[in-house]
Structure formats: C-alpha cells, structure tokens
Amino acid sequence: MNITDQVIAIIAEQAVLEPEDVTLDSSLESLGIDSLGLVESIFAIEEAFDITVPFNANNPSESDFDISSVGRIIEGIKRLKAEQA
C-alpha cells in the first residue's frame, strides 16, 4: 500500500467510514473527526510511518504540519519521510 492509501485507511478507520468515502480534499472535521480523534489519527500515522509529526494540539494552525485536508496531511507525511531518508 502506498502512503496515500495508508493514510486514507487510517483516517477512514478513525472516522468509521469506508476508504472510498475519504477524498483528498476532505477536511477531518467534515469526516466527523473531533480533537481527540485527530490526536489519535496522528498517533496512528506516526506509528505506521515511523515518523514524528510536529503537531501541537494547543495551536494546530501554527504547527509546522498542515492538517487542513487529507491531501495536505499526505503531502506533510511525504515531506517528513523524504527528510528522514
């Protein structure tokens, strides 16, 4: 499974949706993921990709990680993986 499919699977599980219902331009909010669900999703992403996501729940907009849509999250993860390599 590539990064995009993996992230969609994680988010779909958190949102209790089918992966087909999660699109790249969906926001987590629109998928019904609340703040606890968000930190749990980030934890699952960190575990799956062995990365550390620079995300502070106190101030999501100023974190160095864009969570405004599923697509942005995937881009961020790709960047972090690239930096790791």
Next chain:
Amino acid sequence: MKRVVITGAGTINALGQTVADTLKAMREGVCGIGPLEFRDVERLQIQIGGQVRGFEAEGRYNRQQMSLYDRFTQFTLAAAKEAIEQSGLIFSGELAARSGVVLGTAGGGVSTWDDNYRAVYEEGKNRVHPFVVPKLMNNAAASHVSMEWNLKGPSFTVSTACASSNHAMAQALSLVRSGMAPAMVTGGSESMLCFGGVKAWEGLRVMSRDACRPFSANRNGMVQGEGAGVFVFEELEHARKRGADILCEVVGFAMTSDASDIVMPSKAGAARAMSGALADAGLNREEVGYINAHGTGTAANDKTECAAVADVFGPHADRLMISSTKSMHGHLIGGTGAVELLACIMALRDGVIAPTIGYEEADPECALDVVPNEAREAEINVALSNAFAFGGMNAVIALRKV
C-alpha cells in the same frame, strides 16, 4: 437530615458478573480465587488472585471506548449499568443536575501504567497512545459513569487505599443526607491484577501463596482480587414517591485515622470507626447482627480487628456474626468495601450470612463467630461493613433493614 436508602446495586468480581450471581456464590461458599493469568505471571512469586474471568471488553465497548477505558473503568461501567437500571432512575432535568457519582479506587488505571511503562522502558518505544492520561487517571471511571448516565452534580473519586470504596460511599451518604443531592451513584473499583500491580504487593511480603483464610490460626496473608461494586444511594422520600424497590437503608458511617503507622493497623482507630458509625446511626450495639469484616487474612489485621470488635461490642461481640468474604473474592483493594456491602445487603434482605471460607483452625486471638465455611440463615436488622486502610484510614458504614 434526610434518610438515605439503596435502590440499585451492581457488581463484577471473581464470584460473578451480576449481583445475583455474586450472592449465589457467597451463599454457596464458592472460592473465586485461582491461578492468575496474564503476561509474565511466571516471574511472580505470588501467582493466585481473585481474577475476573470471561469478561470480554470486545463487543461490550466500541473501538473508541476501548481506547479510553482501562479495565477498572470497564468494570465500573458494567456495575453502574446494573445498579442504575435496577434503581429505575432516569437522570434528566433537575434530578440530573443535582445527582452525581463518587467512586473509590486505590490505583486507578494500573494496567494502563503497566502496559505503557513496558512499552517505553522494556520495548524501548518512544511514543505512547495519546489517551494514556485520560485512561489511567483515578477519576476516569467516575467521569465515564457521569457521561454515560447524564450525572451533572457533585462527582469525584476518593482514594484511601483499601478503604477507598467505604470512604466514597460515606461521601455519597453525606451528600444525599444533607439534601445536596437527591441521588448519588457510588461504590468503587480496582484492577491491579497485572505484572506490576502484583509485583508491588509482593514486595510487602504480606501475600499468601495458596489461599486467603481470614481469622484461621493458619492464615498466611492476603490475596488480591479485582472488580467493582456500584450502588444507587437515594433519598428515602424520593424513592418512596416513585415506588422504588428499597434494598436497605444506609443509616450511618464514621471515618477515623489512626495517626500512628503507615501499614500497621490500630485497634483504637478501628474501634473508634465502628463505635462512631453506631453513634452516627443512633444505634445500640446490641442491634448489630452482622459485621462484614475487613478480614484480610493477614496476621496483623485479623487479630486487631477482632480485638476492636470485642472492645466496641463487649459481651454482644460473642453473639453477633462477623465474616470476611475476601476469602471468596479476594481483596479488591480500593473496590473491596463496595463488593463487600453486597454481603451486608444479602444478610439484611435475604437473611443469609455469607461465610468466611478456608477456615481451618481456631485462633484464640480471633475468638468470634466468624461464620466458618458455610453460609448461615439468620434474621438480622443491622449490619456494619468495615474497611481499614494502609495509612491508618478507616471507614465503617452501617446498614439497616427496611
């Protein structure tokens, strides 16, 4: 001062996963203590306990709930459901706004601490699940009960080691008695049966390797248990008006502190708690028919407790019955007083006194009627439930038949 009654009871423990099953086991003198089953148990010197078996969180709770509910919370929610459904109360409007939940636990989410310490120390992981804190906190169980049942009044958790549940129920009694709350959900729970939880107790060298035999001359220590007991305490007139089935009245309580030693019990502290509960309830000592003992099965507790009973009750000490159901369900630590209150309710309602099982040899220092090995039928009107904690903190509750 309002009068307070119990209108609902729920439990899960090594003897059963409902009140009916637990009381049946107590009547039959069933021993719920057996070999412990969990990771690394082979590294423990103490390998027995009153473990809850066949309780599957899967299916009972959804994935999100599972990530937030430590086992002590899972037990609490199961027991609270049984108790609140039995009471028939629906918490809404003014009733919801003023009713709350006070629960006891000594350790809170012990297995959550254990699992995550293992992950970071033993497995070298550098990341833990984001809900570790809300899962392990001591008030997690009370919080989830408040959310599940819409209890919006005074809610908190009390932690006084082995007296936690009795202290919690004393607080609930006070809140209802004073008129502050029309009803309170109360009791306690504990789930320490994991490697770290038992290893810590091993260190004290007060644990038995084979059985819990309270008051027996050959007793050799305590045995841990796990589970929860939850009750609905309700103002008497409130209960009567809606025609609720009243299980018994909670007539009084007392709390004392030994102010002497962090682990050794004190006869005076225990005696003051029992006589204080009688005074609070306005009872004569001759009215007490049954005492559910703290009765841990340690050398120190049992002889001190018997001496305290003799001091408080004088000649009546030889006529009343006193038993320790820890011999059957083990010592539930912060949840123990709640499960043991069920034996008092059975004595008052059904006229059946739960036995002290595993009793093999008389001890002149525990020369009371400890209802050895077999339950007994007896009509009684008043029962006391004792809890004497490490730290010298004691709480005794008095119940009366209605």
